[in-house]
Amino acid sequence: MSIDQNTIPHLIYQHIQGELTENEQIVLNEWLTRPENREFFDNMTDSAYQNEALAKMHAHVMDLENGRELVNEKIKRNQKTKRLWTGVTIATIAASILIVLSFALYFWFNDEKGSGKTATIHENQDQLQTDIAPGSSKATLTLADGRQIVLDSMAPGQIAQQGGTDIINNADGQLVYNVTNRTNTGDDILYNTLKTENGQTYRVVLPDESQVWLNAASSINYPVSFSNKERRVKIRGEAFFEIKPLAQNQGEKVPFLVTVEDSAGNTSEEVEVLGTQFNINAYKDEKNITTTLLEGKVRIKNGKNVVLSEPGQQGVLWKATGDIDIAREVNIDKVVAWKKNYFYFDRDSLATVIKQIARWYDVYFVIDKRLSDKTFSGRIMRNMPLSKILEKVEMTSGVKFDIYEGKRSFTISPKP
């Protein structure tokens, strides 16, 4: 039977007050003979239960935003599934599954917590047996005439000459431009492009002796010889710059300008360098472009705003609005960790974490949305095979990785 809104609550109330009449007690006892009623009665009169219940409710209220996203994803997926029947390819099915599954989630990683949980780590070690090596010094250089040269640390030596500039590949994963004949540069400026894929990194010493470190899945386009008026390069992805100050004959500084391009080749941001060391993170799958200054001064601008940044600060350009914020007290070690060959996470969302891992190991992940509320903190060297990284994450975070498809894709789900 359902609750009689009038009698039963009244009886329960009387019971609590200790004012039940004999007749009422009989009615209540009769009602309580059903186990489900008994449970309800016990719950409603048990303060510990109610405390528990309110805390549970509170947790769901706090998750309202997540729930909203989850519903949106499911609606989108439903709509996609419908469209499937009207004839789309298998590739689209796969893509839509990925879209549904790969959304932000958070997990907490803590080195201290790990010790007690080691027993559970190797459960799917068998599956991860075929290990994936970390990224390495490798890149593709595209010369002005369109020729492409694959660079790696195994092939040192001079690899080309472009308009009075020698291009030398060093043994330690560094490309060097040596201007030997400055007068040779006529009206035609020759441009080269250095490009890394997932799992690759490279360094280049530009013709003005400025150094650039390229992270995975990034590129830089530059002239083989800079003009006397300005030095200008274009980048995509993430790069660290150490700019050599340069003065013209009259003593005026030659500005160094970094243009950030989006995937369509349009300029999203321009950084005018007045000083020396900075990092730009402009991956296309990030919400914003961050320019972190270590030394000197930079001016960050787009069509809308111009912002001057001081050392230790980070310019954050929001792609959606074009606004530029300045973040102070930035964790510099974290920003440049990639250059020192480690991952540094500090309460980062799992989405952020796996994006970095995916770029460096050239793998991809399918994330189970249920893993919400979790963030990840920790430092891990990135010269280890993938299994070590995943192991470390599994060990402490309550998530588990499984092979999804082929060798290079993994699912992430909550640990059962």
Add this chain to the structure above:
Amino acid sequence: MDDNQFLTPAENGQPFSFKDVFNELYPWLCFYAQSLVSSKDEAQDIVAECFAKLYGKMDAFKSKGDIKNYLVAIIKNACISYLRKQKTKIKYDNYLKYIQPFSEDNMELPAYEAEIIQKLYLEIDKLPEKMKQVFKLTYLERIPRDEVARLLNISPNTVKGHNARAMELLRIAFKDKDLIILLIIISCKIFKN
């Protein structure tokens, strides 16, 4: 702009939008589902799935009450099939024993209970800001009183005072409400601190 269903205004002249319905029903439906499947994440996933089913069917319903009954019904079914899939035989049997007598009613006790808890929760939300903060930290986030005092930079006695006053206000707030709600307040020791 990216077809976010929650930005759609009330459909077809209905006095309630998908968003309204979601905001109002989501927490307690999750609570309800959790009481059946005993996993918070699973419960939220099931509820989200059911809201996704509801979307696009909104104009089939005349009132929020109808929607509520529909959601409770499909959530119950989803929970049953989840438990079946989990092959948690014992749990499943228990569940069936527990739930079957109510199958023809429009409301079940666990759902009713979930609603009561949400009403209670909403009353807490109406407390004055500082008091609410103290109360939530102490009772809902389960942070020890001394820790709450330290976090908010107030004395433990102030924490105690806020909580006592909060309970008094809750009792007053509930004076005119459902008897069942009242009895919770009276019986609930947490409000007596």
